[in-house]
Amino acid sequence: VRDVARHAGVSVATVSRVLAGGRVVAPATQAKVLQAVRELDYVVNAHARVLSGRPAPMIAIVATNVQSAFLLQVAAGVEEQAAESGRFCAIFATHGEERREAEAIKLMRELRAEAVILAGGVLDTPEYRERVGAYAQALGTRLVLLGRPALGAAALVVDYDNVGGAYAATSHLLSVGHRRIAALGCKEPFTNNELRLEGYRRALSDFGVELDPALTTSEHTTMDRPAGYLGVKRLLAAGVDFSAVFAINDVIATGAMAALREAGRDIPGDVSVVGFDNLPLAQELTPPLTTVHLPHEELGRAAVRMALDNPQPGSGRDHMMLGTHLVIRGSVQPLRQAA
Amino acid sequence: VRDVARHAGVSVATVSRVLAGGRVVAPATQAKVLQAVRELDYVVNAHARVLSGRPAPMIAIVATNVQSAFLLQVAAGVEEQAAESGRFCAIFATHGEERREAEAIKLMRELRAEAVILAGGVLDTPEYRERVGAYAQALGTRLVLLGRPALGAAALVVDYDNVGGAYAATSHLLSVGHRRIAALGCKEPFTNNELRLEGYRRALSDFGVELDPALTTSEHTTMDRPAGYLGVKRLLAAGVDFSAVFAINDVIATGAMAALREAGRDIPGDVSVVGFDNLPLAQELTPPLTTVHLPHEELGRAAVRMALDNPQPGSGRDHMMLGTHLVIRGSVQPLRQAA
C-alpha cells in the first residue's frame, strides 16, 4: 500500500514520518502526504508497525467469569482506561479452566500485549502460585494480578480491602444489636471467601462475641446463588438461631433472601441481611440490600494505569489496595429486644 | 528468535512448517524442533505471522454500552464462540459516541480484524446509515450488525424478534383480561423502542382494543430506569387509569415497579407488569418479573459464526433473526372483575 502512498511523490520514509508522528517534516510535504492518504483511503498496517519495534497497543484482561457483574464492571474499567491511553482491550473468559487461562496467556505472548491482567478470585494453592509464577516469568510484558493473592514481586498487584469490608459489614450488624450472625460463604477456600470470613471473625472478636461455628455455613462449593439459598435452608432445618446474615457476596445474599422469604421470615423484620459487592441488582432487591461497595471500575482502571506506568519492583508503586465501604440500604434493622 | 530455533539444526522453513501446522514434516525432525522450541521457550510472533499473509485471529465487538447486562451477555457469547474458533475477542465501548465508534473501527482496520460486530440499539437516522455504510465499505473484513437496522446487503445482520416478543408480552396481558395497558418506552426513536411499541400496538389491535395515546409514555429520552419511574409517576399524576404496564425493557420495568410501590399499588394485585430482555435481575425482583427472553448469548455466537462463515451477500445466509419468548413469572395477575 505504501508504493501507492508515493502518490504524494515522496519516499516511504517520509510517509512513515508523518504518519508515525514525532519527526520533523516540512508542513508542505506533510500536507501532500496527508492528502494522498486520504485519496487512497490508506490505512497503516498495525502488525507491520509492531513488527518493526513498536509496542502492540493492547491490554488483555483474562477473567474467570465474564457473566459475573463484578468482573464485567472491572472489565469496563479496563476498557475505559485502555481507550483513554490509546490502547484497546482484549478479553478472555476462562470459566476457571486452567487450560483456557494458559491459552489466553500464550496468545497474548504471541501478540506481544503490553499488559495482561488476571482477574477474579481463585483458590490459593501451591499449584496456582507456581502456574502464575511461570506466567509472570514468561510474559515479557507486565502481568497484573487483580483481586488475587500476590506473588512476591513477580507481578503487579491491584487489590481491594476484603477484610475491611467484611469487618465493616459485620460491625454494622453488631452495632445495631445483632449477636447471632450467620456467615454464608462456600466450602472451597477461594481467597475472597477466606478474607471476608476473616473480617467477619475479627469484628465478632472486637465486639466480644464468641464465634459459633454452627453459624458459618459453607457446604456449597461455589460462591453463587445456591450457596445462599441452600445455606439458609440448612440453617433453618438445623434449627439454628440467628437474627442476621452476612453473605460473602450479593448473589449469595440474593439466594439467602429467597430462602428466608420462602420460610416466611420477614426481611429485615425477622432477620437482617448484608451482602458484599454492591452489584447493580443490590438496589433492586426488596428490600434494597445493604452491602459493601467495591470500586469495581476503578480497580480495572488502576490495573491498566499501573501496568503502563511500569513501576520498579519493590518501589511500593507496584502494589495497591483500594478501599471498600458499606452502603446502607434497607435490609438491616436493629435487633428487637423481644427477640 | 528464529536463528535460535536453528538450535534444532534445521532451517527456518522447517520450523515454520511444524509450528504453523499442516505441512508434511518427518516425525523425527518435528520432535527435534519441538524440543528446541521448548528449550528456548520460543514464542512465535503473531504479528509477523499476520504480516506474511495469515488472517489476524481477532473478532471485535463494539457495543454502545458495556455496562448494560444485555450487551455484556452478547459479548460473552462472542467471546465464547471466538475462543472456540481459535480467535480472541477485542472489546470496545462507545457510550453512544460516534467518535469512539469511529476510532474502534479505524483501529480494527489497522489491525486487520477478521470481523467486527456492531451491537446495541441506535437511532435509525440517515446519518447513521451513511456512517455505517462507510464502515462496511472500508472494513475489508466482515461487518456484522447485531440488533441494529440492516443496510441493504452491505453488512451481515443478526437480529432478534422485537415485534414478536412485544406482541407476546402484550397478548399475555390482554388474554388475562387487561385492557388498559400502559406502554413505557422513551422519546427518542431507538429502533428497539419503536419495534417493541409496534408489537404492542399490533397485539392491541388484534384483540380489538383501541389504542389510547395517553397510555403510551415516552417523555424520557433514554431507555433506562428513570424512564419507567418517571413514566409511572406521570401516569399517576395525570390520573390515567391502567391495570397493567408493558415496559420496553427490564430496567424500565424496574423503575416502574419502584414508582408503583411508592404509590402504594400492589404488584401484581393492583397492577400487572411485564418487561423485556430477561436480564438476570428480572428473577430477583419482588415479585419476579414476567418478561420476554432474548437469546443474548446466542446472538453473540451467531454473529461470529456468521462472520467466519463468510456467506455470499444475498445468499440468505447473510441475515438471521432469532426468536424470543415470554417467560412467565409472578408479576402478572388476571384482571379482577371488580376493577
Add this chain to the structure above:
DNA sequence: CTGTTAGCGCTTTCAA
C-alpha cells in the same frame, strides 16, 4: 521431506 529465498509493510539509522 527439507533448504533457499523473496517478500509482507513499517520504522529507522545513515547519508545526502
Add this chain to the structure above:
DNA sequence: TTGAAAGCGCTAACAG
C-alpha cells in the same frame, strides 16, 4: 528536511 536501505519475524513458492 528527505531518501535509500536494512531489517523486524514469519510464511510460502520453488528448488533440490
